[in-house]
Amino acid sequence: MSKISKRANISKGLIYNYFESKWGLINPVIHSGLSVMKCVFDSNGKDEVKEDDFEFIIEQLFLTLQENRHFWKLYFSIIMKSGIQNIVAEPIEQYLEPFIIKITEYYTKKGMKNPMENALVFGAMLDGISMNYILHPEMFPLEKIKKILINKFK
Amino acid sequence: MSKISKRANISKGLIYNYFESKWGLINPVIHSGLSVMKCVFDSNGKDEVKEDDFEFIIEQLFLTLQENRHFWKLYFSIIMKSGIQNIVAEPIEQYLEPFIIKITEYYTKKGMKNPMENALVFGAMLDGISMNYILHPEMFPLEKIKKILINKFK
Amino acid sequence: MSKISKRANISKGLIYNYFESKWGLINPVIHSGLSVMKCVFDSNGKDEVKEDDFEFIIEQLFLTLQENRHFWKLYFSIIMKSGIQNIVAEPIEQYLEPFIIKITEYYTKKGMKNPMENALVFGAMLDGISMNYILHPEMFPLEKIKKILINKFK
Amino acid sequence: MSKISKRANISKGLIYNYFESKWGLINPVIHSGLSVMKCVFDSNGKDEVKEDDFEFIIEQLFLTLQENRHFWKLYFSIIMKSGIQNIVAEPIEQYLEPFIIKITEYYTKKGMKNPMENALVFGAMLDGISMNYILHPEMFPLEKIKKILINKFK
DNA sequence: TATGAATGAGTCTTCATTCAT
DNA sequence: CATGAATGAAGACTCATTCAT
Numbered sequence: 001m002s003k004i005s006k007r008a009n010i011s012k013g014l015i016y017n018y019f020e021s022k023w024g025l026i027n028p029v030i031h032s033g034l035s036v037m038k039c040v041f042d043s044n045g046k047d048e049v050k051e052d053d054f055e056f057i058i059e060q061l062f063l064t065l066q067e068n069r070h071f072w073k074l075y076f077s078i079i080m081k082s083g084i085q086n087i088v089a090e091p092i093e094q095y096l097e098p099f100i101i102k103i104t105e106y107y108t109k110k111g112m113k114n115p116m117e118n119a120l121v122f123g124a125m126l127d128g129i130s131m132n133y134i135l136h137p138e139m140f141p142l143e144k145i146k147k148i149l150i151n152k153f154k
Numbered sequence: 155m156s157k158i159s160k161r162a163n164i165s166k167g168l169i170y171n172y173f174e175s176k177w178g179l180i181n182p183v184i185h186s187g188l189s190v191m192k193c194v195f196d197s198n199g200k201d202e203v204k205e206d207d208f209e210f211i212i213e214q215l216f217l218t219l220q221e222n223r224h225f226w227k228l229y230f231s232i233i234m235k236s237g238i239q240n241i242v243a244e245p246i247e248q249y250l251e252p253f254i255i256k257i258t259e260y261y262t263k264k265g266m267k268n269p270m271e272n273a274l275v276f277g278a279m280l281d282g283i284s285m286n287y288i289l290h291p292e293m294f295p296l297e298k299i300k301k302i303l304i305n306k307f308k
Numbered sequence: 309m310s311k312i313s314k315r316a317n318i319s320k321g322l323i324y325n326y327f328e329s330k331w332g333l334i335n336p337v338i339h340s341g342l343s344v345m346k347c348v349f350d351s352n353g354k355d356e357v358k359e360d361d362f363e364f365i366i367e368q369l370f371l372t373l374q375e376n377r378h379f380w381k382l383y384f385s386i387i388m389k390s391g392i393q394n395i396v397a398e399p400i401e402q403y404l405e406p407f408i409i410k411i412t413e414y415y416t417k418k419g420m421k422n423p424m425e426n427a428l429v430f431g432a433m434l435d436g437i438s439m440n441y442i443l444h445p446e447m448f449p450l451e452k453i454k455k456i457l458i459n460k461f462k
Numbered sequence: 463m464s465k466i467s468k469r470a471n472i473s474k475g476l477i478y479n480y481f482e483s484k485w486g487l488i489n490p491v492i493h494s495g496l497s498v499m500k501c502v503f504d505s506n507g508k509d510e511v512k513e514d515d516f517e518f519i520i521e522q523l524f525l526t527l528q529e530n531r532h533f534w535k536l537y538f539s540i541i542m543k544s545g546i547q548n549i550v551a552e553p554i555e556q557y558l559e560p561f562i563i564k565i566t567e568y569y570t571k572k573g574m575k576n577p578m579e580n581a582l583v584f585g586a587m588l589d590g591i592s593m594n595y596i597l598h599p600e601m602f603p604l605e606k607i608k609k610i611l612i613n614k615f616k
Numbered sequence: 617t618a619t620g621a622a623t624g625a626g627t628c629t630t631c632a633t634t635c636a637t
Numbered sequence: 638c639a640t641g642a643a644t645g646a647a648g649a650c651t652c653a654t655t656c657a658t
Contacts, residue, residue: 001631001632001633002630002631002632005641010639010640011639011640011641012632012633012640012641013633013634013635013639013640013641014638014639014640016632016633016634017638017639021632021633022631022632022633079234080233080234080235081234081235114298114301114302117294117295117298117299117302118302120286120293120294120299121279121283121299121302121303121306123282123286124279124282124283124285124286124287125275125278125279125282125283126282127281127282127285127286128277128278128279128280128281128282128283128285129275129278129279129282131278131281131282132274132277132278132281133278139274140271140274141271144268144271145271145275147268148268148271148272148275149275152275152306152307153306155648155649155650156647156648156649164622164623165622165623165624166623166624166649166650167622167623167624167650167651167652168621168622168623170649170650170651171620171621171622175649175650176648176649176650309627309628309629310626310627310628318643318644319643319644319645320628320629320644320645321629321630321631321643321644321645321646322642322643322644324628324629324630325641325642325643329628329629330627330628330629387542388541388542388543389542389543422606422609422610425602425603425606425607425610426610428594428601428602429587429591429607429610429611429614431590431594432587432590432591432593432594432595433583433586433587433590433591434590435589435590435593435594436585436586436587436588436589436590436591436593437583437586437587437590439586439589439590440582440585440586440589441586447582448579448582449579452576452579453579453582453583455576456576456579456580456583457583460583460614460615461614463652463653463654464651464652464653467620472618472619473618473619473620474619474620474653474654475618475619475620475654475655475656476617476618476619478653478654478655479617479618483653483654484652484653484654618658619656619657619658620656620657620658621655621656621657621658622654622655622656622657623652623653623654623655623656624652624653624654625651625652625653626650626651626652626653627649627650627651627652628648628649628650628651629647629648629649629650630646630647630648630649631644631645631646631647631648632644632645632646632647633643633644633645634642634643634644635640635641635642635643635644636640636641636642636643637639637640637641637642
């Protein structure tokens with residue numbers, strides 16, 4: 001909190017006028033991140049995911065990570081330091097579950113076997129890709145990765 | 155360290171008879187985890203990854219995570235709390251880089267386009283899957299997931 | 309630090325608002341002491357020590373010790389507890405060496421044999437006197453001691 | 463205590479068979495040092511200090527410091543770390559007071575003014591010389607220093 | 617006589633939080 | 638609104654001492 005107040009050129013006390021606690025300050029960061037992600041995964045605007053949305057979603061994901069790398073570094077470091085399993089896991093799942101459900105429906109409609117497992121694998125892969133991309137963006141060139149992902153998961 | 159000693163029903167001081175420091179206690183956990191993972195990814199015993207190894211590697215990964223869930227929960231929580239980017243990132247990469255290289259070679263031999271990017275995506279996906287599996291093993295039934303992965307990445 | 313904060317009726321943490329560390333708290337005490345001593349030994353203001361300065365220096369030394377006994381008790385106890393030979397020895401010597409050199413020059417001009425050794429003995433004696441004076445000031449009456457020292461070392 | 467037991471190639475516990483506590487181990491070191499010093503200052507064997515004894519005492523002091531530098535370094539460091547004013551001051555004075563008294567008597571017989579103060583200055587100077595000698599023996603050549611001291615204090 | 621595993625009070629230091637101003 | 642001095646619980650780590658063997 002000290003460092004934050006210094007970086008913000010305000011007093012430590014003032015932070016507590018606006019936020020109840022450190023967690024009260026950090027929590028919105030997580031939720032804001034999750035909200036943006038929800039938007040990304042929801043970016044087609046429809047309730048249903050269609051073939052063309054796949055490309056769009058993946059592209060959006062990378063663009064979002066790319067445009068605001070500092071934020072996402074912060075976001076992941078908060079999530080990781082707080083130790084996933086505890087306080088953070090639940091809201092993450094609340095945000096992302098609908099996405100998994102939508103993908104599951106999509107795979108179901110495509111007549112794919114084990115649609116839910118496929119959706120979960122897709123979700124897990126986006127997790128992994130995101131984290132790795134934040135750490136080494138230069139190794140994940142958008143266009144190539146997009147093609148690979150579309151090819152594999154569409 | 156206090157919590158650990160309490161949990162272990164020993165005094166704080168005793169830990170320091172066996173470990174030089176907090177890091178000296180945690181470090182082996184990380185390296186032991188990484189070693190096991192290296193073994194998993196190396197389990198075919200050959201320098202080269204062949205078609206059949208894919209199934210084996212994926213299977214081994216899940217079995218390993220499954221057999222020792224407590225350990226891997228601890229392992230991931232340590233890695234995450236230490237905030238990936240700092241002290242832990244380097245050894246992780248040292249351990250895992252050879253694997254990525256081997257997979258890249260495999261894809262190259264298969265004549266696949268962008269073999270390295272494919273290998274990186276495969277690696278990132280295993281990251282994501284592992285973490286998600288630790289949190290919700292019941293959602294990732296081995297046989298089904300294995301088939302999906304083999305189908306997509308073989 | 310605990311004891312200091314209790315004695316000062318403040319919290320442990322508050323000390324760290326004003327001082328970086330224990331050493332950051334203690335160091336200025338030592339240097340302040342050394343500075344004052346340097347002034348004492350330099351109090352004639354000239355680069356050269358003359359006959360009359362001797363009396364002045366000795367008098368100043370005792371006055372300084374006398375005026376601020378608490379401080380000098382603290383000063384000596386810090387110097388001693390930190391075990392002279394380590395961190396403290398060097399700055400002490402840096403501060404006091406010029407004085408020894410000046411006295412050496414003084415003795416040289418007086419045509420005394422072994423001027424440096426005489427200067428060192430003079431310095432060592434002031435050390436001894438100072439420490440003993442701090443412990444038992446009542447046994448070292450200024451006027452009498454001054455006469456003795458002037459008689460012996462002038 | 464750990465370091466001591468390791469250096470002595472025995473177990474920590476064994477030390478406590480022979481010494482009640484850390485202080486019980488260190489205390490004899492101090493008293494042994496003081497005893498030796500008492501012997502030095504008493505080395506003429508008589509109750510009374512004569513002119514010729516002066517040279518002898520000073521010589522003995524340096525020889526003693528010289529012969530066993532390691533011991534005296536330890537001795538001074540113990541005395542200093544324990545912070546003179548507390549536990550150590552009293553025994554030191556008990557040991558050394560008789561010496562001061564004897565020197566006082568000597569100066570009295572010589573018809574010197576302020577014999578006690580002269581004795582105290584002599585004592586203080588030996589303190590100072592001893593400490594400085596331990597730190598920088600090369601700067602205090604025995605013969606020269608002896609002459610200086612005899613010349614000044616005899 | 618001898619060991620060293622075990623203890624726990626103590627060390628310095630950090631940091632989220634409070635509160636008088 | 639805004640400050641920053643002040644707090645105190647908690648952090649990692651040390652070390653003299655004890656005790657079962």
